[in-house]
Amino acid sequence: MENNLKIGLFGFGCVGSGLYEVLNQSELIGAKIKTIVVKNKHKKRILPEHHFSYDPNVILLDETINVVVELIDDSKAAYDIVIKALNAGKHVVSANKKLIAEHLDELIDTAKRNNVSFLYEAAVAGSIPVIRNLEEYYNNDSLSAIRGIINGTTNYILTQTDAGATYAEALKTAQELGFAEADPTLDVEGFDARYKLVILIKHAFGVSFEPEEIPVKGVSALRSVDIRYAKERGLRIKLLARAEKISGKLFAVVSPHFVTHDEPTYGVNNEFNAVEVQALFSDRQLFYGKGAGSYPTASAVLSDISALKYDYKYEYRKSVGLKEDLSTGDFEVKVFVGASLDYDLRLLPFVQIDESYRGLEDQYVVGRIKSSDLKDLFEDHQISITLFNEKPITSGDLSQTFVEHEILETI
Ligand SMILES: NC(=O)c1ccc[n+]([C@@H]2O[C@H](COP(=O)([O-])OP(=O)(O)OC[C@H]3O[C@@H](n4cnc5c(N)ncnc54)[C@H](OP(=O)(O)O)[C@@H]3O)[C@@H](O)[C@H]2O)c1
Structure with a gap:
């Protein structure tokens, strides 16, 4: 040169x-x-x-x-x-x-x-130098998953709502501090993170996706019931952009996730970003740093x-070396669905229900749905959906049971 x-x-x-x-x-x-x-x-x-x-x-x-x-x-x-x-x-x-x-x-x-x-x-x-590392360091087939907090605006908002602010308050502060645009749609609806995930997937797994192929849910639809559920169990909600290779197929999604205290992304707060890479021999590694701003x-x-x-x-x-057809497979994913009391959650296509709750103001169900149903569910503006950060199960591995649980009293 x-x-x-x-x-x-x-x-x-x-x-x-x-x-x-x-x-x-x-x-x-x-x-x-x-x-x-x-x-x-x-x-x-x-x-x-x-x-x-x-x-x-x-x-x-x-x-x-x-x-x-x-x-x-x-x-x-x-x-x-x-x-x-x-x-x-x-x-x-x-x-x-x-x-x-x-x-x-x-x-x-x-x-x-x-x-x-x-x-x-x-x-x-x-x-964060993630692309060059995916290209140079993880240049073999051992990568199994990549999960990132790759939008600082939504991470700031979620950190503030975790600390007690309402969504509107947190968004307003993010705008005042210059972390959020006057029109925050691209960030808060998860589209910005989805663009970035498309790029990460190309470098991590060699697969080309159109952005629209990846189901996306942002943070604007989160309800207080999601936040209460997380708080009472010591979980945090993070907007994760996630791609995992499971049985030769890819599971890719951008959505709010519950994250447990022992996971690397749990302590990534405010406008910071982090990308977690999981590989066969090195296990989990976290890249952490500033995801935006003039000098960074x-x-x-x-x-x-x-x-x-x-x-x-x-x-x-x-x-270049792609041998398998890594197009998206169908998986069963553990989700939390929250709604107001007038919504009939039993109509949703759960393949298994683990827990359900109906209180004085809202309700939720925790269970498994097929990943192919995620897109439709994400478009239903009457419900909130938060995923559990667990490895999805290949569809069919789980018996297709529908277990009705007792309705619990208020939490
Ligand atoms: N800001 C961040 O922290 C960040 C982080 C990662 C990636 N990015 C990406 O970096 C890029 C720039 O972001 P930014 O935050 O620097 O944007 P910005 O502050 O809004 O500045 C945009 C610049 O683009 C110029 N511009 C717009 N349309 C143009 C055109 N047709 N021809 C020539 N110049 C044009 C504007 O010109 P005028 O000055 O004349 O208006 C302005 O100087 C975007 O793609 C963004 O997604 C930004």
Whole structure:
């Protein structure tokens, strides 16, 4: 690779401006930003006006620029920029999980055809170097599961509700502190975590998923009955993005989960992220750190830029060596379903019920359902669903019994 990295930077917001400062402080890597393209001509900037341009072609058609760093907040515009940059023979570094999750195979092919690198460590879990570790360290078949708290906004909200705040209070504080957007939908409904899970699955198991294929439930539908249930049993609720290989098939989901005190993700609080990797011989390992923010995210972008110095490319060895059809299987999953008293929980497709409760204000059932029913259940806005962080059972391993339990009094 060229010793001189000449960078065209798209975006000068939270991460882009962070990268500018981080790069200035680490001249060691011999990379310089030549041009910055932004969108809004009337915005006040911390740098003089001559640093900025508003025309993407100023970067894309500049043959002296060999690296495009894409840090914009518009995934459609980012798609055009990244495809054009790769086709122009430029290496690309991006942090845009939505763009990457929605077009991953096409972007990989385009980079490969043009013999350039396409790196995106910052797109998943911010500063935590999880993608490169999945590529380089866990590059064999022994990985069995990956579970992550990979959205800081929802982890902050859940930490606060665990400490007694209401959901609305916790969301408001998250917005005031800059952890949540004015429109928090992508975060609180779990879509952001699902984009990141699509990327993790590609590197952990070699499988390509469309985001919509993975059942998703966010934190906005959690009810006080879920939180009470967790508190009384010493559990915490965490939004886990999870993929596990079971009997040659993948189970993948993004959903609130009950986590016990002996699990690595139990103590991951507030805006912090963590990714737990489970492998055959090394057992469980936890990567922990800041999943967002200007400098932490910029540090991951910087690491990708410096990797370009030694021609680094993801090799997707898991995809290349994929022998089995790892498409999703059908499993039985242990869930908690909460609802108000006027909802008939008996209509839900439980294959087994372990526990049920009907109080003065709300009710719940704990039991097993098929993973193929999760999507429909997640779309039912009258119920809350929290999964238990237990290995799902391959469907059919369990007798299909429906056990009615006694209705308990109030808890
Ligand atoms: N913030 C984080 O902690 C974090 C963490 C991980 C990943 N990311 C990802 O990093 C990317 C950037 O996030 P951010 O938080 O830095 O966003 P941001 O603060 O909202 O800044 C977005 C930047 O993109 C520019 N922009 C938007 N549309 C553009 C276009 N069509 N052409 C050129 N520039 C355009 C904006 O220009 P103007 O300045 O002119 O408005 C602005 O400078 C996103 O993909 C995000 O998902 C962010």
